[in-house]
Amino acid sequence: MSEINTPEGISSQLGQCLKAARQARGLTLKQVAERTGMALSTLSKVENGLMSLTYDKLLQLTSGLQMEIAELFNPLVGRLDQDRPVTARRSISRAGQGQVIATRFYTYTYQCTDLIGKRMVPIVAEVRARSLEEFGPLLRHAGEEYFLVTSGRVAVHTEFYAPEILDAGDGIYLDSTMGHAYLNAGDEPARGVCLCTSEAPDLYDQLRRIASRDSPAGD
Structure with a gap:
């Protein structure tokens, strides 16, 4: 069985994180379906907190979106780069160098x-x-x-x-x-x-x- 019903809180969190990840990439649900090979109706139910996914489907989803599976349970994971400390690294290439x-x-x-x-x-x-x-x-x-x-x-x-x-x-x-x-x-x-x-x-x-x-x- 590809999808499972889970307690409302878990399904709701997964749906919110999926929506956040999708929007962060500027994708529609249809585009997510095309990239992952998953049914549009399934993705819609997940986003609306009506359904969760088995582990193999979570892997299929994250692989298609090229994202870490942790991002589906913590929307902040996908925005870690925005919170990275400033390293102040720099390098100058002069003409003829390299x-x-x-x-x-x-x-x-x-x-x-x-x-x-x-x-x-x-x-x-x-x-x-x-x-x-x-x-x-x-x-x-x-x-x-x-x-x-x-x-x-x-x-x-x-x-x-x-x-x-x-x-x-x-x-x-x-x-x-x-x-x-x-x-x-x-x-x-x-x-x-x-x-x-x-x-x-x-x-x-x-x-x-x-x-x-x-x-x-x-x-």
């Missing part, structure tokens, strides 16, 4: 490498590969990213969309778990700034390992 990984087809210069545990990894990139054959396998890693072209033209290839051409000043935001590649689509050098973000604590190491696979020294 950790460089260079190959025949691209050069990545990682910025602000003195900070550890960053949620965002900023990279200055020069793209030289002009074909997928040169570039190699599409890149995939945790999180999401934004790539802003600063000079030249860049062709963005992804596994689910037709290629797009970006000129200087154009940018693209994409799901980094989707296969993707940036290629030089012009006659001049193509450069850009890429911002990668993820909840994974080892994102920086993941990105360096991926970039290093084609470096001459296999760094």
Whole structure:
């Protein structure tokens, strides 16, 4: 049995927390149903305190919404970031500074490498590969990213969309778990700034390992 009836207080709390979590993500009940594969009527009953869920359904719900299960029993859990103490961390990247990984087809210069545990990894990139054959396998890693072209033209290839051409000043935001590649689509050098973000604590190491696979020294 997927759903269970529980004491009114527990059902009411779960419903309130589900509603708070849904609204915090700007989702409708229909969108929650689509993301989780759960019936819209079931979700409506839960939000209204008329029904609770078994553990497997709670996991299905939280997995679909990419949230911690604790948030369904304490709405403050989803807002912990707002209450985090100010760390006052900062790092300045001067022109020409950064950790460089260079190959025949691209050069990545990682910025602000003195900070550890960053949620965002900023990279200055020069793209030289002009074909997928040169570039190699599409890149995939945790999180999401934004790539802003600063000079030249860049062709963005992804596994689910037709290629797009970006000129200087154009940018693209994409799901980094989707296969993707940036290629030089012009006659001049193509450069850009890429911002990668993820909840994974080892994102920086993941990105360096991926970039290093084609470096001459296999760094």
